Amino acid sequence: MIEVSGITKSYGATKALAGVDLTVERGTVLGLLGPNGAGKTTLVRILATLLKPDSGTARIDGIDVLAEPQRARELIGLAGQYAAVDELLTGRENLEMVGRLYGLPRHEARKRAAEVLERLTLTDAGNRAVRTYSGGMRRRLDLGASLVGRPSVLILDEPTTGLDPRTRSELWDFLHDLVHQGTTVLLTTQYLDEADILADRIVVIDRGSVIAEGAPDELKQRQGGDVVDLKVSDPSVIPTDAEMLSGIAGRPQIDSRSGRILVPVGGERGVDVLTAVARKMTDNNIALDDLAIHRPSLDDVFLALTGHTTATETDTTHDGDAPPGAANRRSRRAQRAGAVS
Amino acid sequence: MASTIGDSIVITKRNLLRMVRTPQLIIFNSVQPVMFVLLFRYVFGGAINTGGEYVNYLIPGVLVQTAMFGGTGTTIGLHDDLSKGMIDRFRSLPMARSAVLTGRVLADLVRNLFVMLLMIGVGMAVGFRFNNGFFPALAAIAVLMAFSGAFLWFFALMGLSVKDPESAQIASFLPIFPLTFAASTFVPLESMPSWLAAFARNQPITHCVNAVRKLTQGDAIQGVSLSNAVSLTLIWSAGVLVVFSALSIRRYRRVG
Numbered sequence: 001m002i003e004v005s006g007i008t009k010s011y012g013a014t015k016a017l018a019g020v021d022l023t024v025e026r027g028t029v030l031g032l033l034g035p036n037g038a039g040k041t042t043l044v045r046i047l048a049t050l051l052k053p054d055s056g057t058a059r060i061d062g063i064d065v066l067a068e069p070q071r072a073r074e075l076i077g078l079a080g081q082y083a084a085v086d087e088l089l090t091g092r093e094n095l096e097m098v099g100r101l102y103g104l105p106r107h108e109a110r111k112r113a114a115e116v117l118e119r120l121t122l123t124d125a126g127n128r129a130v131r132t133y134s135g136g137m138r139r140r141l142d143l144g145a146s147l148v149g150r151p152s153v154l155i156l157d158e159p160t161t162g163l164d165p166r167t168r169s170e171l172w173d174f175l176h177d178l179v180h181q182g183t184t185v186l187l188t189t190q191y192l193d194e195a196d197i198l199a200d201r202i203v204v205i206d207r208g209s210v211i212a213e214g215a216p217d218e219l220k221q222r223q224g225g226d227v228v229d230l231k232v233s234d235p236s237v238i239p240t241d242a243e244m245l246s247g248i249a250g251r252p253q254i255d256s257r258s259g260r261i262l263v264p265v266g267g268e269r270g271v272d273v274l275t276a277v278a279r280k281m282t283d284n285n286i287a288l289d290d291l292a293i294h295r296p297s298l299d300d301v302f303l304a305l306t307g308h309t310t311a312t313e314t315d316t317t318h319d320g321d322a323p324p325g326a327a328n329r330r331s332r333r334a335q336r337a338g339a340v341s
Numbered sequence: 342m343a344s345t346i347g348d349s350i351v352i353t354k355r356n357l358l359r360m361v362r363t364p365q366l367i368i369f370n371s372v373q374p375v376m377f378v379l380l381f382r383y384v385f386g387g388a389i390n391t392g393g394e395y396v397n398y399l400i401p402g403v404l405v406q407t408a409m410f411g412g413t414g415t416t417i418g419l420h421d422d423l424s425k426g427m428i429d430r431f432r433s434l435p436m437a438r439s440a441v442l443t444g445r446v447l448a449d450l451v452r453n454l455f456v457m458l459l460m461i462g463v464g465m466a467v468g469f470r471f472n473n474g475f476f477p478a479l480a481a482i483a484v485l486m487a488f489s490g491a492f493l494w495f496f497a498l499m500g501l502s503v504k505d506p507e508s509a510q511i512a513s514f515l516p517i518f519p520l521t522f523a524a525s526t527f528v529p530l531e532s533m534p535s536w537l538a539a540f541a542r543n544q545p546i547t548h549c550v551n552a553v554r555k556l557t558q559g560d561a562i563q564g565v566s567l568s569n570a571v572s573l574t575l576i577w578s579a580g581v582l583v584v585f586s587a588l589s590i591r592r593y594r595r596v597g
Contacts, residue, residue, distance in 0.1 A: 089359070
């Protein structure tokens with residue numbers, strides 16, 4: 001499990017993390033959600049023992065990552081946004097190298113590399129140089145490298161950024177299996193659907209602070225629950241529609257230009273409201289183009305919480321989620337004072 | 342300790358594999374010293390009076406220059422690992438903290454040895470000879486390796502400190518280039534202005550060049566004490582090794 005308490009980290013005057021607390025229970029997935037620069041990568045780097053916080057504590061399966069970084073490293077697997085595998089080595093050589101660096105004897109490292117290749121369906125490509133791999137294969141190998149040491153805690157920094165939908169869903173299935181076998185996962189992402197599908201709990205951070213926390217459904221519920229969404233064929237009849245619908249559930253929200261009406265379900269059952277709306281429309285001979293129940297998406301939740309959507313903020317004043325090289329470049333001086341050795 | 346050595350070997354092997362798979366880099370590394378050999382042997386050499394065969398004076402200088410210039414590869418290689426996230430990967434593993442750097446230096450030392458042997462071959466093709474016997478010749482190569490291995494730690498520190506590949510080139514080349522020429526590498530110190538000769542006489546590259554020259558040419562080289570040159574070279578090497586390996590490993594731990 002992961003326990004983070006009161007972590008702060010500043011780069012000069014910029015607070016990348018302003019006191020973050022979170023817990024990830026064993027065998028569960030925590031989705032760490034936030035815009036660029038929110039501090040996600042900074043937190044990941046602290047947990048991975050790559051960066052020392054200014055204050056606070058972080059424990060991996062009870063081991064303090066600051067006091068005993070070397071023991072913590074035996075427990076974690078890290079896979080990053082920028083696939084850190086050696087392009088000139090083959091997939092197999094990369095995994096064997098990592099195995100050896102975990103302290104496995106040569107034959108063990110070889111066996112483990114073969115297992116991991118098999119598991120990530122890279123066996124056929126195992127003896128090819130990584131530079132011939134596709135983006136998805138490279139990402140799988142990077143994930144594979146983080147699995148060689150059989151980590152109990154997996155830290156994934158935007159594992160599917162830039163992957164095509166099919167490869168993404170393959171990785172999701174794979175992570176699902178891992179978690180099922182007891183691995184604890186902390187995953188940062190900008191994709192809300194990814195968090196929705198994978199995460200048991202979600203922590204939303206923005207500007208270095210946790211601004212919301214809960215199961216995906218809880219967060220959505222907080223957003224006001226389901227709505228019935230209908231679109232009338234002729235927008236000119238809208239005023240009367242609204243009147244007709246007002247008694248059914250919540251107060252309808254109307255977009256008279258497009259003919260779209262949203263009826264919040266409120267405390268009623270979504271199906272009942274939908275049926276009532278449909279009947280009302282049929283009884284009055286109003287033609288509909290569309291009628292559906294929507295749950296608010298995490299996008300809606302995110303928008304409501306942060307006042308902006310996930311992908312828009314490109315503020316780079318914090319180091320949060322810049323590529324590692326860029327982060328190094330920008331903050332080398334600021335970080336000189338403190339990383340874990 | 343066992344893991345320090347084992348991890349260093351794993352990283353050395355990785356870097357050697359990379360080298361074997363990018364032979365063009367070794368070729369680029371070799372072109373420059375070959376040009377220097379040809380340039381000084383046939384263009385400038387006739388104008389430089391060293392009191393003996395210039396080619397026998399030249400090649401020891403070129404070997405030391407090769408040992409130093411090879412360090413650029415160390416700087417660029419480490420910078421590359423850093424910017425591509427490999428160092429993050431290594432730092433997140435429960436491995437020895439010094440192994441990434443030690444493995445880089447050892448692999449580059451092997452490459453330097455290869456290029457030096459190539460230079461000896463080229464040198465012999467244009468008239469260079471070992472005139473002081475087999476074992477002193479071996480000792481010359483050992484001194485070159487010690488000197489090269491120590492200075493590679495300086496280049497490693499540069500690799501962890503620079504911001505971009507262009508800076509890696511400059512940071513590794515700029516301090517070494519004048520140091521290599523303001524020495525007994527290509528010309529006798531007596532031909533320099535006295536203030537420059539005074540500097541050149543006391544800097545490590547001159548000591549190393551003198552040691553290699555004396556070990557390969559014996560009594561044909563006048564005015565140099567073998568034991569002085571060798572011991573000063575080794576003292577400088579030890580000093581550079583201690584200071585720059587400590588600084589580099591410190592830098593590596595904090596490079597976050």
